[in-house]
Amino acid sequence: MKRTFTVVGLGAFGSTVARELSRLGNDVLCIDMNAERVNEIADDVTQAVVADARNEDTLRDLGVHESDAVVVAIGEDLEANILVTLTVKNMPKPEVWAKALNHNHHRILHKLGADHIVHPEHEMGMRLAHAMMYPEVVDYISLGHDVFTVEVRASEKIAGQTIAAMKLEENDVRLLLVKHQRDILTPPPADYVFRLGDQLVLAGMLQNLRNISVYL
Structure with missing residues (x-):
C-alpha cells in the first residue's frame, strides 16, 4: 500500500531510509538545510527541499502534517533533532520515528512522545559484532x-x-x-x-x- 513519508535530515542514515521508502513505492518528501545533500537525492524521491525544519510554518507549508510518518534523522544538531520531534509530535497525524544519538537523547525523545526511537550506529555495531562472532x-x-x-x-x-x-x-x-x-x-x-x-x-x-x- 502506497504511503506518504517525510524524512528530515539527509545524512547517511536519512538518505538511505528515504531512498528505500521511495524504492518500495511510497511518496517521500526529504528536507535538509544542505543544498548539496538535497540535490544528490532529488532524482530518487518524490520531492526534496532545502528548508529549515525547525520552523513549524515551513513544515505545514510543505504538507508534513499530512504525512503518514516522519523520520527525524538529524544527527549533527541535537537541539534541531529535539525541536523537530516536538513540532511533529504536536501534529495529529504523523507517526514519528526519531534518531537518538545517545542514551540521554533517547530519554528526551521518549519524554517527547516519539513513537519509535532508533539508534542506527549502535544497532549496526551490534549486528556487526554478532556477524563476526x-x-x-x-x-x-x-x-x-x-x-x-x-x-x-x-x-x-x-x-x-x-x-x-x-x-x-x-x-x-x-x-x-x-x-x-x-x-x-x-x-x-x-x-x-x-x-x-x-x-x-x-x-x-x-x-x-x-x-x-x-x-x-
Missing part, C-alpha cells in the same frame, strides 16, 4: 526480554543430519521453518535432512540460541 547468522530480530528470532544458514556441520542433531528440545529452542531454495517447510518434519545452504529460522532465549550455535 556467529558467521552462520544471516539476520536476527529482538522480541524483547532477551528473546530472539534468528535466521541461520546450514553449514557443513549440520548438512546431512536431522533436526535431532541440533539439540533443540534440551535447549528450549524452536525451529520455526526451513527454506530450501524455493521450498518453505513450516514446521519441517522431524526426519528432514538438512542440506548445505538451507535457511533456518529459530526462536528462543539468547543464551539458549548461543548454546546450539556449536551444532550449526
Whole structure:
C-alpha cells in the first residue's frame, strides 16, 4: 500500500531510509538545510527541499502534517533533532520515528512522545559484532526480554543430519521453518535432512540460541 513519508535530515542514515521508502513505492518528501545533500537525492524521491525544519510554518507549508510518518534523522544538531520531534509530535497525524544519538537523547525523545526511537550506529555495531562472532547468522530480530528470532544458514556441520542433531528440545529452542531454495517447510518434519545452504529460522532465549550455535 502506497504511503506518504517525510524524512528530515539527509545524512547517511536519512538518505538511505528515504531512498528505500521511495524504492518500495511510497511518496517521500526529504528536507535538509544542505543544498548539496538535497540535490544528490532529488532524482530518487518524490520531492526534496532545502528548508529549515525547525520552523513549524515551513513544515505545514510543505504538507508534513499530512504525512503518514516522519523520520527525524538529524544527527549533527541535537537541539534541531529535539525541536523537530516536538513540532511533529504536536501534529495529529504523523507517526514519528526519531534518531537518538545517545542514551540521554533517547530519554528526551521518549519524554517527547516519539513513537519509535532508533539508534542506527549502535544497532549496526551490534549486528556487526554478532556477524563476526556467529558467521552462520544471516539476520536476527529482538522480541524483547532477551528473546530472539534468528535466521541461520546450514553449514557443513549440520548438512546431512536431522533436526535431532541440533539439540533443540534440551535447549528450549524452536525451529520455526526451513527454506530450501524455493521450498518453505513450516514446521519441517522431524526426519528432514538438512542440506548445505538451507535457511533456518529459530526462536528462543539468547543464551539458549548461543548454546546450539556449536551444532550449526
